[in-house]
Amino acid sequence: MRKIAILLFALTFILTSCTGDQGPPGFDGQDGLDGVNFVGQSFERTIDFLPENNYEEYIVIPSSIDLYDTDMTLAYILWEQDPVTGNDVWRLIPQTIFTDSGELFQYNYDYSFDEVRLFIDAPANFDFNNLSTAATLNQTFRIVVLPVDFVNSTNLDITNYDDVMEYVE
Numbered sequence: 666m667r668k669i670a671i672l673l674f675a676l677t678f679i680l681t682s683c684t685g686d687q688g689p690p691g692f693d694g695q696d697g698l699d700g701v702n703f704v705g706q707s708f709e710r711t712i713d714f715l716p717e718n719n720y721e722e723y724i725v726i727p728s729s730i731d732l733y734d735t736d737m738t739l740a741y742i743l744w745e746q747d748p749v750t751g752n753d754v755w756r757l758i759p760q761t762i763f764t765d766s767g768e769l770f771q772y773n774y775d776y777s778f779d780e781v782r783l784f785i786d787a788p789a790n791f792d793f794n795n796l797s798t799a800a801t802l803n804q805t806f807r808i809v810v811l812p813v814d815f816v817n818s819t820n821l822d823i824t825n826y827d828d829v830m831e832y833v834e
């Protein structure tokens with residue numbers, strides 16, 4: 666019995682006192698989001714704002730995008746291309762535009778669970794016929810769907826397109 670007790674004690678000592686080199690450090694989490702699993706998703710559409718569509722367009726969110734009731738949907742307009750880098754410049758809408766005649770209108774949007782309405786918003790006395798084709802034709806928008814829990818858990822500036830796109834698949 667004594668031999669068994671010594672053997673168990675020695676085995677316990679050997680197993681509990683084993684040490685080795687410390688393994689390599691793990692990867693740092695992203696901006697304090699360790700363990701958070703989220704995927705933002707986006708898609709683009711180029712549309713025309715015409716009298717026939719009442720200067721608005723309804724865009725159905727593609728079925729390939731997983732939607733949840735709590736998701737946040739953002740819309741950005743392709744504003745220009747950077748003359749130095751050639752990179753696209755995006756702006757969060759609504760975006761207010763001043764016409765040459767001193768009037769103003771906005772590119773705006775709203776959304777429901779599975780669709781986004783992009784539209785030109787203006788005062789009741791605004792004459793849409795005075796809009797240039799540059800303002801109404803071939804307008805490209807990027808729709809971004811983000812989990813609201815993620816947006817609330819970070820210091821994400823949704824007006825900064827580049828910051829938002831870091832988190833989009």
